[in-house]
Amino acid sequence: MSTRVFRSVSSPSRMTLCRTCLLRSMTATRQHRRPLHLSTIEKQRKAQEAWDLRAKKIENGEEMDLWDNFKERGYVKDIAGTDDQIRELMRRKRIGVYVGIDPTAASLHLGHLLPLMPLFSMYMHGYRAISVVGGATAKIGDPTDRLKTRDEVSRSDRTVFTTKIHYQLKRIWQNVDLQAKRYGFEKEWSWNRELLNNSSWYNTTPFLEVVNRLFKGMRVGPMLTRATVKRKMAEGDGMSLAEFVYPMMQAWDWWEMFSGPKRVCMQIGGSDQYGNIIAGVDAVKLLRDTEPNPQVKLPDDLLHTPVGFTVPLLTDSAGNKFGKSAGNAMWLDPFMTNSFDLYGYFMRRPDNEIEKLLKLFTFLPLEQINKIMEQQNLDPPKRHAHHTLAFEVLALVHGISEATATQARHRQMYSKDKTLLVTPTSIGEVDSYPQGVYPPSATMALNFRPDIKLPESLIMSKSISRILYAAGLASSFNDAHRLVSHRGAHVGGAPGRSAHDNKEMRLGEVAFQSVKNWFPGDTKNFLIDGKILVLRRGKHFVRIVEMITDEEWEASGNSYPGESGKGRLRLLREQLTAVNGGKNPRLSSDELSRLGEQLSRLEREGDIALEDANTSVPRNIKFPPTRSRAAQLLDKYTRDQQRNPHIILSVKQKTSAIDKVLAGARKVLEEKKRVRDKALATATDRESQF
Structure with a gap:
């Protein structure tokens, strides 16, 4: 190793450093700081001036304080801190606020939505709003209000739960932006929201640091006095050390966000979280x-004091808490x-609860809620307030279009006027990544079922392009191949590693890397628990593929796109053989695939679209009993062979033949469309004359 000799400025003695040590000493003292642009500094200054002006108006009584609004709407049940302290802190500072959710099930439920509502409102009013998925704390499970220790969840199930809830929250946050626009909130530069996972710091923080900084300073006595601890030890199956320190882990989450640039001073939770919030306040102060x-x-x-509050629990008509454990x-x-069932749940709520639920689960101004209740009281059987509540919740969770369609279906089903026609229609379940018919939006992703099962022979021995096509993330094998080539698909794994030495996603995290053309045998390196493969296309379309044995797949009777002997190519080859008098057309799989894609595109854009604009795209190719485009192609192909039987057409010649037939078909379709448009225009003119 080469060395360099340096003479110290303060001492005449000589010192010798190797090149590596020198570089380490230089980089250790150098801190990377991202420079702020002057325009960003100016935006920060203006945002602070606007906030100070708002604080002055609240102090003078010219504008209502958000904390008082929360109390009036019924969000505040228990407070960690004092009422005046929280009000003043929210008035003076653009604080950060967070809600944490442990992924202990495959979905959020209405009980989770309730503490998120004030978080969404604070985001709309300019505070920094953060939703935290407890990928790390879910490994232990919150023991609050439980007498029995939670059942152990497998690594694969926990990964599935974390992934699903992550993207569920992501879609809801997008709907929050749309809801804000509906209610007149103009999104400003200072608005800030984040979706975090506490595994991101627990997987990198040394355990000794948590013990030294937090555990050493906390006393066991006060923790033993908590009602949850005493009840579980006296009436339940005892409390493990992991469950005992769960509040401290939740407190460390808060400290990670409090001590960093996010400056999260407030935590919101359900009323069962009050003990954890109190423990968190004490820990953060320590x-x-x-x-x-x-x-x-x-x-x-x-301005640097941690505070928090809880919202009331959502209960059913019998007073039981809503949740997975309760089974309701x-x-x-x-x-x-x-x-439809979610809409119906709100329609079945008693009349005396509707006003409270409108305040809790909607962003409607209080004045508008009062008007809605006045209209409700004038004619209770019409259930105007119930419809408003159900529509607003569905618009937040599933989007405006789904809420509109569901409301229309409900009104038609329960209306006395059975002649009522429903014009809005729900998109329905989406089997594959949408292309052409609908844009691949978050609303479409809501109807994209994430779970799918595929056989071991496909996952372990076929290319990743075949797997993407089979999983419904590509419209064809060629589309999947292009997708992989352009790095448009992602797979759950350890970022920054190649396929042959990759590792599965770290427990509790949701991490992806671009899909590349790796060897089929390398796909196993991305499997979680040896059976779960997480794939994604775009921002929201996620497939959680469960690998099952070939015997289980055969017994299920299912098939996947591109499956040998069961897919579109087999159907197309059989139809081509039938119109050719039973003779095999001798087209390769790639040629059949290309032909099938173009015929499907023509059918979508041509005859079907002209006959009925509302007809959905067929899942399989259907040919008319007369000579079809496929038959025309086959005629052209066989004529060339009859003229030159000793010559085998090349792929280029076959492709040229296909293009000629399709070009002719397009001309025919364009002529049909022109004639039809002319006929419709003529009919419209005649009607206008009458």
């Missing part, structure tokens, strides 16, 4: 006051509780 580094130590003042959860996943 960590703040015992910070050993004076450069990052925060002062003990109002109303899930926000449309494949677990469909939109």
Whole structure:
């Protein structure tokens, strides 16, 4: 190793450093700082001036304080801190606020939505709003209000739960932006929201740091006095050490966000989380006051004080808590509780609860809610308030279009006027990634079932392009191949590693990397628990593929796109053989695939679209009993062979033949469309004359 000799400035003695040590010493003191652009600094200044002006108006009584609005709407049940303290903190500072959710099930339910509602409202009013998925804390499970220890969840199930809830929250946050626009909130530069996973810091924080900073300063006595601990030890199956320190893990989450640039001063939770929030407040204060580094130590003042509050629990008509454990959860996943049933749940709520639920689950101004209730009281059987409540919740969770369609279906089903026609229609379940018919939006992704099962022979021995096509993330094998080539698909795994030495996603995290053309045998490196493969296309379309044995697949009777002997190519080859008098057309799989794609495109754009604009695209290719385009292609192909039987047409010649036939078909379709448009225009003119 080469060395360089340096003479110290303060001492005449010589010192010798190797090149590596020198570079390490230089990089250790160098801190990477992202420079702020002048325009960003100016935006920050203007945002702070606007906030100070708002605080002055609230102080003078010219504008209502958001905390008082929360109390009036019924969001506030228990407070960690004082009422005046929280009000003043929210008035003076653009604080950060968070809600944490442990992924212990495959979906969120209405009980989770309730503490999220004030979080969404604070986001619309300019606060920093953060939703945290507890990928790490879910490994232990919150023991609050439980007498029995939670059942152990497998690694694969926990990964599935975390992935589903992550993308569920992501879609709901997008709907929050749309809801804000509906109610007149103009999105400003200072609006800030984040979706985090606490595994991101628990997987990188040394355990000794948590023990040294937090555990050493907390006393066991106060923790033993908690009602949850005493009840589980006296009436339940005892409390493990992991369950005992669960509140401290949740408190460390808060500290990670409190001590960093996010400056999260507030936590919101259900009323069963009050003990954890109180413990978190004490822990954050302890960590703040015992910070050993004076450069990052925060002062003990109002603007750096942790506070929190809880919302009332959502209960059923019998007073039982909603949730997975109680078995009465109303899930926000449309494949677990469909939109119609979720709408019906709010329609069945007693009249005396509707006003309270309108305040809790909608962003409607209080004045408008009063008007809705006045209209409700004038004619209770019409259930105007119930319809408004159900529509607003579905618009937030599933989107405006789904809420409109579901409301129309419900009104038609329960209306006395059976002649009522429903014009809005729900999109329905989406089997594959949408292309051409609908844009691939978050609303479409809501109807895209994430779970799918595929056989081991496909996952372990076929290319990733075949798997993407079979999983419904590509319209054809060629489309999947292009997708992989352009890095448009993603697979759950360890980012930054190649396929042959990749590792599955770290437990509790949701991490992806671009799909590449790796060897089929390398796909096993991305399997979670040896059976779960997580794939994604775009921002929202996720497939959680469960690998099953070939025997189980055969017994299921299912088939997947591109499956040998069961797919579109087999159907197309049989139809081509039939119109050719039983002779095999001798087209390769790639040629058949290309022909099938173009015929499907022509059918979508041509005859079917002209005959009925509302007809959905058929899942299989259907040919008319007369000479079809496929038969025309086959005629052209066989004529060339008859003229030159000793010559075998090349792929280029076959492709040219296909293109000629399709070009002629397009001309015919364009002529049909022109004639039809002319006929419709003539009919319209005649009607206008009358």
